[in-house]
Amino acid sequence: GENVEQHPSTLSVQEGDSAVIKCTYSDSASNYFPWYKQELGKGPQLIIDIRSNVGEKKDQRIAVTLNKTAKHFSLHITETQPEDSAVYFCAASKGYGGATNKLIFGTGTLLAVQP
Amino acid sequence: DTEVTQTPKHLVMGMTNKKSLKCEQHMGHRAMYWYKQKAKKPPELMFVYSYEKLSINESVPSRFSPECPNSSLLNLHLHALQPEDSALYLCASSPAGRLYEQYFGPGTRLTVT
Numbered sequence: 001g002e003n004v005e006q007h008p009s010t011l012s013v014q015e016g017d018s019a020v021i022k023c024t025y026s027d028s029a030s031n032y033f034p035w036y037k038q039e040l041g042k043g044p045q046l047i048i049d050i051r052s053n054v055g056e057k058k059d060q061r062i063a064v065t066l067n068k069t070a071k072h073f074s075l076h077i078t079e080t081q082p083e084d085s086a087v088y089f090c091a092a093s094k095g096y097g098g099a100t101n102k103l104i105f106g107t108g109t110l111l112a113v114q115p
Numbered sequence: 116d117t118e119v120t121q122t123p124k125h126l127v128m129g130m131t132n133k134k135s136l137k138c139e140q141h142m143g144h145r146a147m148y149w150y151k152q153k154a155k156k157p158p159e160l161m162f163v164y165s166y167e168k169l170s171i172n173e174s175v176p177s178r179f180s181p182e183c184p185n186s187s188l189l190n191l192h193l194h195a196l197q198p199e200d201s202a203l204y205l206c207a208s209s210p211a212g213r214l215y216e217q218y219f220g221p222g223t224r225l226t227v228t
Contacts, residue, residue, distance in 0.1 A: 046219075
C-alpha cells in the first residue's frame with residue numbers, strides 16, 4: 001500500500017540554525033503534501049502544504065520543496081527559535097482534485113531547538 | 116470562528132462504560148474525521164464523513180460508533196472499550212472545495228481502565 005518515509009526521527013539544532021526534514025512517498029499518484037506541527041498536548045497544526053503542480057512554496061521562515069521525479073519532499077525551517085520545538089509530520093494524499101480525503105502520514109520528526 | 120473544538124479534553128472510563136466524544140466546527144467545513152493517535156506515532160484514520168455521509172470506515176471495531184447529526188457536529192460513541200484503546204482521539208475537518216486540507220482539533224485524551 002501507499003507509504004511515506006520520514007527522516008530523521010529526531011533532530012536537535014541550535015537556535016538560529018536551519019532545520020531540514022525529508023519525506024519520501026511511494027504512490028506516484030499522490031498530489032498533495034501537507035506538513036503538520038504538533039506541540040505537546042495539542043492537536044496537529046497545518047503549517048504549510050504543497051500541491052504537485054508546484055516545486056517550492058515559502059511562508060516566512062518555512063519552505064517546502066517537492067521533487068516529483070524522485071518522489072521526495074522536504075520541510076526547511078530557517079532561523080529556528082525555541083518555539084519551533086515540536087513533532088513535525090509530513091503527509092501525502094491523492095486528494096487534490098477530489099479523489100480521496102485520505103492522508104498518509106510519515107512517522108514524525110521530533111525537533112528540539114536549543115537556546 | 117476558525118477552529119475545531121473537542122469535548123471533553125480528558126476522559127477516563129471503565130471497560131463496561133458508555134461514553135461519547137464530541138467535535139464541533141463552525142467554519143462551514145463539509146468533511147469531518149476521527150483519528151486515533153498513540154504516543155510517539157502519527158494519527159491513524161478511523162472514519163471520514165463527507166457532506167454528512169460516512170465515506171470511509173477504516174475497519175474500526177464496532178465498539179466505536181461515529182455519528183454526524185449535522186454539518187457542524189461529529190460524535191464518537193464508545194462502548195465496551197479495551198485498555199489498548201487508550202489514546203488521543205483527534206477530530207479534523209475540511210473546507211468544501213478543498214477536501215484535501217485537514218484542520219485538527221486539540222483532541223480528547225482517553226484512558227480506559
